[in-house]
Amino acid sequence: MPLSGQNAHLDTFEGRIWLRLEWRALSRALAQSGEDRKRTLGDAAAFRLKRRSLFGNAAENERVEEIREGLAQYTGIVVVADSRADAIASTIEHLAAAEGHETFLQQSYAAGTAYGVLLDDASADWRRNVRSNSDLGQMLMAALNVAPAADAVEASARYGGPEIRSAEQTRAEQRRTRERELRSRFVDGPVLLIPSGGGTTFNAVGATPIPGVGTVFVLPCRVKGEWGTLEATNGILVNDDGKRRLAGPIRIEGINIRGEGWTVMVASGWTVRPGPRSGDYQIMREP
Incomplete structure (x- = not known):
């Protein structure tokens, strides 16, 4: 979606x-x-x-x-x-x-x-x-x-407007703490960048938007695209432009890339290269 x-x-x-x-x-x-x-x-x-x-x-x-x-x-x-x-x-x-x-x-x-x-x-x-x-x-x-x-x-x-507002204030404070934790993992820290594309619908239960970046989905998911396949059980950030991020640290074992709670298998014709920041990696087409 x-x-x-x-x-x-x-x-x-x-x-x-x-x-x-x-x-x-x-x-x-x-x-x-x-x-x-x-x-x-x-x-x-x-x-x-x-x-x-x-x-x-x-x-x-x-x-x-x-x-x-x-x-x-x-x-x-x-x-x-x-x-x-x-x-x-x-x-x-x-x-x-x-x-x-x-x-x-x-x-x-x-x-x-x-x-x-x-x-x-x-x-x-x-x-x-x-x-x-x-x-x-x-x-x-x-x-x-x-x-x-x-x-x-x-x-x-x-x-019950006043009661709703009070309850939402408490929730907002909790969400800010959660957002800071997720931003540290998926934005500030090292990540694997994966192209958009691939047929899947992410379950929004428990999802947390990170303003200006995208949404972190926490339920297990499997995505298959022309770049390969990924399976994640510990969260994935879907950028506003559809690209995905998986949190590091990142281990590269041939065509398999692994991290805490996720695995990616890179398809033929694609490769893993250093990303735009130190510690980042990205999946790209082979030249």
């Missing part, structure tokens, strides 16, 4: 706060009807707009995930639900589970699922009108003629 679709802003302090508030408002709206639902959706819209105003490209990146993953989850929920009430209950549970994730990377689709279920009540033929560039939140607000609440900060108090 391309990094642009991972919504790294949703793992920031403010990004997480306003996403959690939107999810909570959507969950409450699902349990309501009529004017109560519309008022609550006005709060959800305000939280959504507030978050997107803080980060460039946030609306586009979130929208892509809501369409691609959110509607897939929506379909799964409504197909297996025995009733409308079951579909609503499942969606509320889905939102609560999303809020409990350690990281919100690739989690923005949860809102898309909720918007789909809410659109079922608001517009009978909404699915026919969904396009690749649609925004499900805008579709719902337009169908119900809902305007965002005037003051997102004031509205946040109705959904």
Whole structure:
């Protein structure tokens, strides 16, 4: 999955706060009807707009995930639900589970699922009108003629905003410590640089973005590309441009390169050469 679709802003302090508030408002709206639902959706819209105003490209990146993953989850929920009430209950549970994730990377689709279920009540033929560039939140607000609440900060108090902010402050302090540790391993220390390319999707559970560099994924992964294959069990940094970094120290044994928790086998036609810094190595095509 391309990094642009991972919504790294949703793992920031403010990004997480306003996403959690939107999810909570959507969950409450699902349990309501009529004017109560519309008022609550006005709060959800305000939280959504507030978050997107803080980060460039946030609306586009979130929208892509809501369409691609959110509607897939929506379909799964409504197909297996025995009733409308079951579909609503499942969606509320889905939102609560999303809020409990350690990281919100690739989690923005949860809102898309909720918007789909809410659109079922608001517009009978909404699915026919969904396009690749649609925004499900805008579709719902337009169908119900809902305007965002005037003051997102004031509205946040109705959904535990101060408590969320306090909890996120604690988490942010812990994440800064973790980020410093990962930066020392994958940025400041010696690394093996691997070209982009190769078919794999990195699991975002436990992932940590390093601003201006990329994202460290910690779950075991296997990547195969024209340059060779790699297996990592102790973390891999995927740069914003798609290139990968494995932390040193590095041992070169013919076509096999090894480090703590990872192994790379270099393909024919490729070679390992010193990298741009002392102690770094990089996989390159043979001249």
